[in-house]
Amino acid sequence: xxxxxxxxxxxxxxxLLPFVLVQRWLHRELQTIxxxxxxxxxxxxxxxxxxxxxGVLVHETSHWLMARLLRVKTGRFSIIxxxxxxxxxxxxxxxxxxxxxxxxxxxxxxxxISGGRLIAWLxxxxxxxxxxxxxxxxxxxxxxxxxxSNLPNQPDFWLWFYLxxxxxxxxxxxxxxxxxxxxxxxxxGALIVLALIAGAGAWMIDNLMxxxxxxxxxxxxxxxxxxxxxxxxVIPLWGVRKxxxxxxxYRVR
Numbered sequence: 001x002x003x004x005x006x007x008x009x010x011x012x013x014x015x016l017l018p019f020v021l022v023q024r025w026l027h028r029e030l031q032t033i034x035x036x037x038x039x040x041x042x043x044x045x046x047x048x049x050x051x052x053x054x055g056v057l058v059h060e061t062s063h064w065l066m067a068r069l070l071r072v073k074t075g076r077f078s079i080i081x082x083x084x085x086x087x088x089x090x091x092x093x094x095x096x097x098x099x100x101x102x103x104x105x106x107x108x109x110x111x112x113i114s115g116g117r118l119i120a121w122l123x124x125x126x127x128x129x130x131x132x133x134x135x136x137x138x139x140x141x142x143x144x145x146x147x148x149s150n151l152p153n154q155p156d157f158w159l160w161f162y163l164x165x166x167x168x169x170x171x172x173x174x175x176x177x178x179x180x181x182x183x184x185x186x187x188x189g190a191l192i193v194l195a196l197i198a199g200a201g202a203w204m205i206d207n208l209m210x211x212x213x214x215x216x217x218x219x220x221x222x223x224x225x226x227x228x229x230x231x232x233x234v235i236p237l238w239g240v241r242k243x244x245x246x247x248x249x250y251r252v253r
Contacts, residue, residue, distance in 0.1 A: 007213070007217075008212070008213040008214065008215070008216025008217040008219075008220065009213075009216050011216070011217060011220035011224075012216045012217075012219055012220040012223065014220070015220045015223035015224045015227055016220075016223045018227055019168075019223045019226050019227040019230065020172070022227060022230045022231060022234055023168075023169055023172070023226075023230055025234055025238075026169070026230050026233060026234040026237060027048075027169070029234060029237040029238050029240075029241050030048065030051070030237055031044055031048055031089075032241050032252045033237065033240055033241050033244060034047050034048060035252055036241075036244045036245070036248060036250050036252065037244070041083070045081050045082070045083060045089055046081065048081070048089065048091075049079075049080075049081035049089070049091050051166065052091065052166045052169060052170055053079065053166075054163060054166050054167060055115075055166035055167045055168075055169055055170030055171070056079050056091045056092045056170055057079055057092075058111065058114060058115055058118065058167050058170065058171070059091075059092065059111040059115065059170045059171065060077060060078075060079055060092040060093065060094050060111075061114075062110040062111040062113070062114040062115070063094040063096070063107055063108075063110050063111065063177075064077055064094045065110070065114075066106055066107045066110035067094070067096045067107050070099075070103045070106060070107065072096050072097055072099050072103055072107065073096070073097040074094060074095060074096050074097075075094075075095030075096070075097075076093070076094075076095045077093075077094050077095075078092055078093055078094075079091065079092040080092070091170070101180045101183045101184055102184060104179075104180035105180040105181050105183075105184045107177075108173050108176075108177035108178055108179070108180060108181065109173060109177070109181075111170070111171050111172075111173060111177070112171050112172065112173055114171075115167050115168065115170070115171025116171060116219065116222040118163075118167055119164055119167055119168050119171070119222050119225055119226060120218070120221065120222050120225075122160050122163060122164050122167075123164060123221075123222075123225040126154065126155075126156065126160045127151060127154055127157070127160050127161075127164070128151075128154060129147075129151070129225060130221075131147060132144055132147045132148065136224065148228075161229065164225065164226070164229050165229045165230070165233065168222075168225070168226035168229065168230070169226075169230065171226075
C-alpha cells in the first residue's frame, strides 16, 4: 500500500489543530467587540449565546439524544447561558445519570458526530464544496480560490454559511464532555497492541486501515470546511476589534 493510503490522520491534524486555535480566537474577538459596544458583560453573554443558538441547540440536543439512545437517564436540559468559573461562558447543559465510561464517552462525543454530519451535508449539498477538497489535496491553489470565490453564488448561501459557522463553532466537546475519553482511548490502544503482538498487524493494515483512513479523511473534510468558514470571519472581526480599540481607547483584558 502507498503512503497516500494512510494520509487521513495527517489531513485531520492539519485541519483540526488550526481550527481549534482559530475558533477560540474568533470567540475572543467577538466577545471583545460586544463588550466594547455594550459595556455590559451580562448583555455580552446574552448576545453571544443568541448568535450561536442553533449550534448550542444541536450540541445539547445531541447529548440528550445519545443518552436516550443508550438508555441513560437524563435530567435538566438548558440552553440558557451563564458565566462559570474563570469567566468562561456555559451556553447550555444536559444532566445525565452516572454510567460506565463507554456510554459516558459516547454521550460526550455526540455533538461532534451530529455536528460533523450536519456540516458535511451542508458543505457537500447546499454549498457544493466537495470539489474544493480535491483542489486542496492536490495543492491546486488557483482552482481552489476560484471555487471559493464562486461559493456566494450558491442559492441561500448566507443562510448555509451561518448554519455551518455556528454549528461547527459549537460542535467541539467541552472539557466535561471529554472526561471519560482517556480510559476508552487507553483500552483501545491496549487492544491494538495485543493484536499486533498476536501477529494480526498485516491483516489490520490490509482490512482495517483503509476503512479507518477513509473515516479520518471524512472527518478532516468537516474540519477543513469549519476552518475555512472561521477564517473568513475571524480576520474581519480582528480588524473591527482593533479599530474599535483605537477609536474608543479601550483595551479589554
